[in-house]
Amino acid sequence: MKLDSKYFDSIRLSSKRSQGAKKETRAPLCQWKGCEKPGPHKAPKGRGRDGEYFHFCVDHVRQYNQDYNYFDGMSDAEVNSFRKDALTGHRPTWKTGANAWAHGTRDGSRTEEAAARVAESTVRMARKVRSSRTAPSAFRRQLKPLERKALKTLDLGDDATREDIKTRFKELVKVHHPDANGGDSRSEEKLREILQAYNYLKQAGLV
Structure with missing residues (x-):
């Protein structure tokens, strides 16, 4: 665009200062009694009027906040109850073990x-x-060959339990004990094998 264009004179630039002045004039007046300054600052109107605000200038909003007391007009018991409920966001709570049906919040x-x-x-x-x-x-690991041999010495199978082994050991000791067999050498040898087999099973953790 040329400087001598007829459109050049129609252009108007607004400064930031003038824009700020317009914004300031759009703000509502301070609601403090006797004050005529703009009131761009919000201040809550108080308990029971949530979402409603006064509009004050910066000086009066500071003064208002210094004197503001949300609990004004409440008794000590009401204040304590409010603080207690605030811990749970003022939501209903129940004792441990209680359910929603017991408090009537669900279909009985x-x-x-x-x-x-x-x-x-x-x-x-x-x-x-x-x-x-x-x-x-009921679970048992796979038996080793010597463990199977020891069980066979006691006339037991691979599925024998601890109680089975103890019971059979006591029975065989009574049968092959020297006092019961009259000093038979074959019984003494058999008793020696039974004792060795039982001790081996005990060391292996099967008894």
């Missing part, structure tokens, strides 16, 4: 059905716990 017609489901799930959980307790005792 489904209370029995819900209780039945809880009882059923409890029974299933108890069964799982009992089965988990008995499962490890």
